[in-house]
Amino acid sequence: MVAAMTLPKQKVAMETVELSVSYNGKPALKRVSLAFPANAVTALIGPSGCGKSTLLRCLNRMNDRIPGVEITGKVMLNGEDIYARRVNLTRLRREVGMVFQKPNPFPMSIFENVALGPRLHYGLRGRALQEVVEDALRKAALWDEVKDELHKSGLALSGGQQQRLCIARMLAVQPRILLMDEPCSALDPISTQKIEELIVELGKQYTVIVVTHNLQQAARISHYTGFLMYGELVEWGETRQVFENPTRPETEDYIRGRFG
Amino acid sequence: MWRIRLFDSLVQAATWVAGGLLLLTIVAVFYYLFAESQYAFQRKFPFGFRIALQPPDSEYRNEVSMDPTASLLATHREGTDALDDAEDATRLPSHEELSQMQALVTATAQTDDPRQLRPDALFRDCMRAPKRAEQGERFLLLAFALPHYTGNRMVLAWEPDVSFDPAYCPYELRLRLVRAPEGVQVKPLEIDLRRQPKGSLELPVWKARTQEEWLQGYLFELEARPTTTTTLATIQQFLMPDWAPTILYARFGMLPLLLATLLITLLAIGLAMPLGIAAAVYLSEQASPRIREWFKPILEILASIPTVVLGYFGVMLIAPALQQMFGEALQLSSGRGLLATALMMAVFILPTVISLSEDALRAVPNSLREGAEALGLTLAERVRLVLLPTAKSGLIAAGLLAIARVMGETMIVWILSDGTPTMPDFSSPAAALGTLVKPTRGIPDTIAIEMGNVEFESPHYGHLFLLGLTLFVLTLGINLLGFAYRKRAQVVL
Numbered sequence: 001m002v003a004a005m006t007l008p009k010q011k012v013a014m015e016t017v018e019l020s021v022s023y024n025g026k027p028a029l030k031r032v033s034l035a036f037p038a039n040a041v042t043a044l045i046g047p048s049g050c051g052k053s054t055l056l057r058c059l060n061r062m063n064d065r066i067p068g069v070e071i072t073g074k075v076m077l078n079g080e081d082i083y084a085r086r087v088n089l090t091r092l093r094r095e096v097g098m099v100f101q102k103p104n105p106f107p108m109s110i111f112e113n114v115a116l117g118p119r120l121h122y123g124l125r126g127r128a129l130q131e132v133v134e135d136a137l138r139k140a141a142l143w144d145e146v147k148d149e150l151h152k153s154g155l156a157l158s159g160g161q162q163q164r165l166c167i168a169r170m171l172a173v174q175p176r177i178l179l180m181d182e183p184c185s186a187l188d189p190i191s192t193q194k195i196e197e198l199i200v201e202l203g204k205q206y207t208v209i210v211v212t213h214n215l216q217q218a219a220r221i222s223h224y225t226g227f228l229m230y231g232e233l234v235e236w237g238e239t240r241q242v243f244e245n246p247t248r249p250e251t252e253d254y255i256r257g258r259f260g
Numbered sequence: 261m262w263r264i265r266l267f268d269s270l271v272q273a274a275t276w277v278a279g280g281l282l283l284l285t286i287v288a289v290f291y292y293l294f295a296e297s298q299y300a301f302q303r304k305f306p307f308g309f310r311i312a313l314q315p316p317d318s319e320y321r322n323e324v325s326m327d328p329t330a331s332l333l334a335t336h337r338e339g340t341d342a343l344d345d346a347e348d349a350t351r352l353p354s355h356e357e358l359s360q361m362q363a364l365v366t367a368t369a370q371t372d373d374p375r376q377l378r379p380d381a382l383f384r385d386c387m388r389a390p391k392r393a394e395q396g397e398r399f400l401l402l403a404f405a406l407p408h409y410t411g412n413r414m415v416l417a418w419e420p421d422v423s424f425d426p427a428y429c430p431y432e433l434r435l436r437l438v439r440a441p442e443g444v445q446v447k448p449l450e451i452d453l454r455r456q457p458k459g460s461l462e463l464p465v466w467k468a469r470t471q472e473e474w475l476q477g478y479l480f481e482l483e484a485r486p487t488t489t490t491t492l493a494t495i496q497q498f499l500m501p502d503w504a505p506t507i508l509y510a511r512f513g514m515l516p517l518l519l520a521t522l523l524i525t526l527l528a529i530g531l532a533m534p535l536g537i538a539a540a541v542y543l544s545e546q547a548s549p550r551i552r553e554w555f556k557p558i559l560e561i562l563a564s565i566p567t568v569v570l571g572y573f574g575v576m577l578i579a580p581a582l583q584q585m586f587g588e589a590l591q592l593s594s595g596r597g598l599l600a601t602a603l604m605m606a607v608f609i610l611p612t613v614i615s616l617s618e619d620a621l622r623a624v625p626n627s628l629r630e631g632a633e634a635l636g637l638t639l640a641e642r643v644r645l646v647l648l649p650t651a652k653s654g655l656i657a658a659g660l661l662a663i664a665r666v667m668g669e670t671m672i673v674w675i676l677s678d679g680t681p682t683m684p685d686f687s688s689p690a691a692a693l694g695t696l697v698k699p700t701r702g703i704p705d706t707i708a709i710e711m712g713n714v715e716f717e718s719p720h721y722g723h724l725f726l727l728g729l730t731l732f733v734l735t736l737g738i739n740l741l742g743f744a745y746r747k748r749a750q751v752v753l
Contacts (some may be wrong), residue, residue: 056683067549090637091636092636104630104631105631106646106649106650108649
């Protein structure tokens with residue numbers, strides 16, 4: 001059991017306190033306490049089924065809809081527990097955006113995909129909406145590729161472009177924290193490289209939390225890394241330290257490729 | 261190995277045979293409907309006029325055929341047996357021919373001796389059903405007065421048969437004076453009987469003293485010149501607002517039936533679609549798996565209730581309720597009618613709509629739901645902005661299939677519509693309400709009701725097949741549209 005590990009001097013954007021999750025009585029996360037530094041990229045690594053996706057999905061309460069789920073502990077955001085009663089889910093998700101493993105653009109035009117969120121959340125129309133959409137697409141490094149065909153279906157894009165469209169869609173809602181659940185695992189190497197560059201870029205402005213089972217990717221893009229195994233947080237620290245000088249033998253075994 | 265290959269090829273062969281049989285069935289149905297509806301086009305359009313010469317002071321001047329003192333000049337060919345045999349009726353008959361046609365010429369004006377009347381020639385015409393007239397048919401009529409007649413003018417009066425409607429007659433009908441008797445000065449005369457189906461005209465009297473002289477009277481010609489071909493006339497009439505296939509001059513205007521069917525469909529779908537989609541949204545998005553597990557079989561059981569049972573349900577429940585609501589205000593004899601039918605149709609189609617819509621919604625990938633949820637959309641927003649647009653093709657396909665089923669549904673309309681063909685009237689709110697609650701009749705139940713006692717290979721018979729063809733083409737078109745949308749739905753997802 002690892003105690004809550006925070007790094008001094010670094011502002012904390014989000015924090016889990018003794019977070020446990022079980023599905024139909026089967027534990028998936030065991031008392032995980034973890035602080036995510038603001039304006040940095042944090043990677044969650046670990047073998048399949050270790051609970052890293054579960055942890056990520058808890059951060060914007062996407063696990064709520066799974067039947068048989070039981071969640072205890074706290075997830076603190078802005079000094080409030082997001083699992084407290086009377087939490088406004090819409091506001092939470094406006095603040096904590098999420099991108100999924102498989103690109104999931106809505107079957108509508110590129111523009112509509114991005115405009116949907118700001119229109120609903122901020123009531124933007126016309127010129128202001130167009131600016132927000134353009135800004136989001138620029139931040140997602142997609143603008144130059146699609147600016148002339150904004151009215152084409154989002155489904156007509158390539159996989160990598162679709163994933164960046166999903167990122168733009170998330171950014172348009174102006175979140176502070178970005179959750180990414182294996183965002184590159186369904187993509188080809190070139191698209192992966194683009195998304196990785198994008199994550200590094202976004203990490204300067206946003207708090208990015210990435211789940212990945214690609215260790216090199218975690219090493220390339222993240223400032224901090226958490227290693228989970230069997231639902232427990234095994235190790236947590238700056239990425240370089242975790243990869244080069246792990247404190248726990250399990251971490252070392254995993255990183256050296258002895259299992260996983 | 262060869263066994264597996266044999267099995268494979270057998271399965272493949274079975275698929276081809278089954279597909280071929282299905283295709284053949286569709287083609288056969290189409291061909292059969294088409295072939296049998298030819299009798300609608302072989303139809304001759306009947307017309308009947310009673311034309312009489314009568315004294316001007318005749319009491320029953322306007323009821324030509326009922327006036328025993330009138331001289332019945334002509335109705336149409338059937339009574340004039342001699343002319344029936346004449347091959348070419350358009351030619352003016354010769355003197356010899358006319359003298360053989362005594363049945364045509366009946367003189368009864370103010371005679372003292374009733375035995376001089378030829379009542380069978382006179383009255384037979386009143387009762388006789390009109391013959392189907394043929395294109396370009398012409399009839400000749402002779403007019404004169406008997407010597408006993410004391411007046412110096414007589415009246416030529418004409419009147420169509422009671423149920424004859426010139427609007428339905430595909431002929432130009434003209435009554436023309438061909439020849440005036442010697443020594444009588446009259447202007448040329450030509451009356452358009454379609455514009456002026458009923459009327460009278462004074463003529464100077466001409467008296468015939470001998471049977472020979474009858475033939476020298478006024479000679480009129482009643483000409484029926486077709487305005488269109490029979491095919492076109494049949495189609496034109498098919499689109500008229502009057503369905504009365506069993507009266508003397510049968511009318512086969514299917515417009516009220518078609519409109520009733522469309523209106524019932526519109527109302528039923530308008531009720532069932534929103535309700536069904538809402539239920540489907542609940543089932544696929546909110547209901548727990550337990551509820552869904554229970555609901556799906558219930559839906560299937562509901563969808564398998566025989567429509568006869570549903571019809572009786574409507575008679576026992578919906579019709580009395582409507583009768584109670586509108587019965588006194590609108591003087592309804594029963595609550596059966598368009599609205600009752602449409603309500604029951606909605607109940608009939610609802611399980612299918614829910615089931616198909618739920619399938620369409622469940623075909624939306626979960627990743628889209630998650631994406632929408634992660635974007636902070638509420639359930640209502642997710643449904644409205646993401647789920648329904650994504651499932652749109654599937655939902656439209658469900659709607660189109662539902663429309664096709666409601667359109668072709670027979671039993672419920674038969675039981676609940678009360679079976680009176682009625683032209684929908686939406687000219688005023690009261691009329692619209694009346695249209696909704698009053699009896700009506702659709703296409704499928706008309707076929708069901710009338711096919712049982714229709715004369716084989718008669719125009720009526722042909723028209724029933726034409727109705728069937730219309731319905732088949734409508735439902736087939738809608739089904740094909742539905743399939744096209746379904747295909748699109750599969751492509752998108």
